[in-house]
Amino acid sequence: MKKHILFTLSFLSLLGLASCASTPKQSEAFSTEESYGSAYDYNSEVSIPEPTEISVPSVEGDFALTTADGTFTEEGGIYTITAGGTYALQGALQGQILIAAGEEDEVVLELNGASISYDQDSPIKAISADKVEISAKKNTGNEIHDLRSPKTVDDSTKGEGAIHAKCDLKLKGAGTLIVTGDYNNAVHTTKDLTIQKLSLKATGYNNALKGKASVTIASGIVQAYAKTGNGIKTDDTDLSAKGKQRGSIAIQGGEVYVDSLHDGLDAAYDLIVEEAAAGTPTTLVVKTGKKSSFYSSSFSADSEKGLKAANEIAIRGGTIGLSCSDDAVHANYGDAIASRGTGLGNITIDGGLIQIASGDDGLHADKTLTINGGKLVVTGAVEGLEGSDILITGGESYVYGSDDGVNAANKDFSSHSFTMTGGYLDIAIDGNDVDGIDSNGDFTLSGGTIVTRGAPGTMLNRMSTGLDVDGTSSMSGGTLIAFNGLESAPSTSSSIYYASTSSSSQGNPWGRPGPGGGGGSQSSLALEAGQYHLSGEGIDVSFVNDYRYGSFLIYSSAMVQGASYALSRGDSAVLSWTQSSRSVTIS
Numbered sequence: 290m291k292k293h294i295l296f297t298l299s300f301l302s303l304l305g306l307a308s309c310a311s312t313p314k315q316s317e318a319f320s321t322e323e324s325y326g327s328a329y330d331y332n333s334e335v336s337i338p339e340p341t342e343i344s345v346p347s348v349e350g351d352f353a354l355t356t357a358d359g360t361f362t363e364e365g366g367i368y369t370i371t372a373g374g375t376y377a378l379q380g381a382l383q384g385q386i387l388i389a390a391g392e393e394d395e396v397v398l399e400l401n402g403a404s405i406s407y408d409q410d411s412p413i414k415a416i417s418a419d420k421v422e423i424s425a426k427k428n429t430g431n432e433i434h435d436l437r438s439p440k441t442v443d444d445s446t447k448g449e450g451a452i453h454a455k456c457d458l459k460l461k462g463a464g465t466l467i468v469t470g471d472y473n474n475a476v477h478t479t480k481d482l483t484i485q486k487l488s489l490k491a492t493g494y495n496n497a498l499k500g501k502a503s504v505t506i507a508s509g510i511v512q513a514y515a516k517t518g519n520g521i522k523t524d525d526t527d528l529s530a531k532g533k534q535r536g537s538i539a540i541q542g543g544e545v546y547v548d549s550l551h552d553g554l555d556a557a558y559d560l561i562v563e564e565a566a567a568g569t570p571t572t573l574v575v576k577t578g579k580k581s582s583f584y585s586s587s588f589s590a591d592s593e594k595g596l597k598a599a600n601e602i603a604i605r606g607g608t609i610g611l612s613c614s615d616d617a618v619h620a621n622y623g624d625a626i627a628s629r630g631t632g633l634g635n636i637t638i639d640g641g642l643i644q645i646a647s648g649d650d651g652l653h654a655d656k657t658l659t660i661n662g663g664k665l666v667v668t669g670a671v672e673g674l675e676g677s678d679i680l681i682t683g684g685e686s687y688v689y690g691s692d693d694g695v696n697a698a699n700k701d702f703s704s705h706s707f708t709m710t711g712g713y714l715d716i717a718i719d720g721n722d723v724d725g726i727d728s729n730g731d732f733t734l735s736g737g738t739i740v741t742r743g744a745p746g747t748m749l750n751r752m753s754t755g756l757d758v759d760g761t762s763s764m765s766g767g768t769l770i771a772f773n774g775l776e777s778a779p780s781t782s783s784s785i786y787y788a789s790t791s792s793s794s795q796g797n798p799w800g801r802p803g804p805g806g807g808g809g810s811q812s813s814l815a816l817e818a819g820q821y822h823l824s825g826e827g828i829d830v831s832f833v834n835d836y837r838y839g840s841f842l843i844y845s846s847a848m849v850q851g852a853s854y855a856l857s858r859g860d861s862a863v864l865s866w867t868q869s870s871r872s873v874t875i876s
Contacts, residue, residue, distance in 0.1 A: 345430025411448025450477030578614025745836030
């Protein structure tokens with residue numbers, strides 16, 4: 290089942306940055322190679338190499354700040370900008386750019402090969418302005434370095450990042466910018482942070498990128514490194530004076546690489562990944578916790594999630610790779626949201642290619658997990674998909690779990706459900722007392738195709754089956770294929786046909802009576818690992834079994850009475866039958 294995706298980060302667009310002679314073009318950030326294997330640790334089949342490092346040549350020459358339409362003063366290496374306008378910066382400065390403009394002023398800093406470092410406060414600090422824009426000009430390399438020792442106590446008089454702003458902040462340009470924050474964060478604003486087109490490397494002792502009100506990456510190449518904190522973070526959840534909701538993170542385009550000890554992306558409200566503009570592809574790669582370059586046993590990370598939001602997560606497009614010690618994608622229910630009370634805890638997948646290796650859950654929605662489209666590959670997780678309610682209407686999902694593959698459960702809610710109306714879901718597990726699908730409430734299948742498996746082996750494991758349902762289990766359409774039985778056979782409408790290798794070899798001896806639910810003897814059938822194809826009138830399904838199984842069954846509204854069907858491994862048919870009645874035992 291598991292299509293093990295080997296992440297091969299090319300980051301071809303980062304090559305050649307050291308010279309800063311030209312700005313590289315956007316390109317696909319990593320390619321995928323499919324292979325098949327056997328049991329493995331939670332992410333041993335996933336390799337995310339470091340991207341080519343963004344670097345710039347040493348900046349030499351005296352520092353110069355010039356403007357045609359603004360005003361500034363200079364004293365002791367501190368350049369204070371006092372009015373809106375465009376300011377050109379070039380050369381090396383050991384000092385500070387302090388922006389103290391009017392509350393309605395917009396200040397633009399054009400970096401033309403500038404290096405700014407300071408050991409007393411933030412090298413670039415905006416204490417008053419309406420907006421600040423920092424633009425790295427084409428064919429230039431620029432560096433901002435906060436040289437202070439790591440923060441130990443709060444000091445409101447000091448800036449929190451190498452770039453610190455108390456206003457909306459935009460980083461842009463066709464050049465390269467390296468920002469290093471040895472004190473706390475690399476980039477910090479109390480308002481909205483936007484990144485566009487820029488080639489940016491941001492390394493923070495704590496967080497790499499923090500926009501308390503919002504963070505938006507529209508395009509460009511962004512590498513965010515967080516040594517002890519989060520890669521990208523927001524804080525506020527109230528409404529702005531114009532009624533805009535604060536606290537969201539939006540990845541809308543570009544190549545984004547996040548390597549953080551704690552959470553990769555931590556949104557105080559919503560988290561959105563999409564391809565917002567035609568021709569602007571999105572690539573997002575995240576490493577956290579033990580998979581981070583900064584992991585050390587001396588640090589205790591309470592949360593090492595890949596994508597985390599206090600309200601909702603929406604993935605609408607893009608190519609996403611997540612290698613995380615904790616949940617790869619996680620939406621909280623009940624977190625305090627200033628504008629609306631508490632968070633909803635929902636995850637919605639509408640598109641994109643998402644590849645996950647997780648030390649805990651692959652996707653975890655405290656409330657509702659919805660998959661409407663896209664391709665999801667969970668190559669390793671404890672529980673692959675988890676939510677109080679799980680709804681699948683489309684897309685392709687390939688899920689491996691060392692515990693349940695799919696689990697509809699949450700102790701904070703009294704009712705749970707798994708519902709599928711369309712799409713493709715392929716599940717494998719490997720463990721004892723685990724199930725392919727485990728619904729702590731109801732199971733409803735009305736469309737789409739499910740391939741699910743109990744624990745591998747030819748001895749039926751009565752504590753592990755393809756489907757376990759605590760509530761009502763029903764099927765009115767679609768196709769359900771199971772290996773090593775079902776603990777909870779669905780009640781079916783008259784349109785559903787059924788076939789199995791033997792009624793006595795299906796499922797849990799303690800299971801419900803009826804096809805696939807009762808019986809109790811072990812099976813001598815050996816369905817070896819390999820590439821399988823199930824075919825016949827109305828049925829055409831291909832999948833991979835990584836393990837050996839002892840039984841097979843199918844429920845389907847697509848099968849036709851009187852038609853012949855075959856299950857093949859490679860070029861060899863291993864099972865065949867004629868659907869002579871609504872229920873058939875395959876001999």
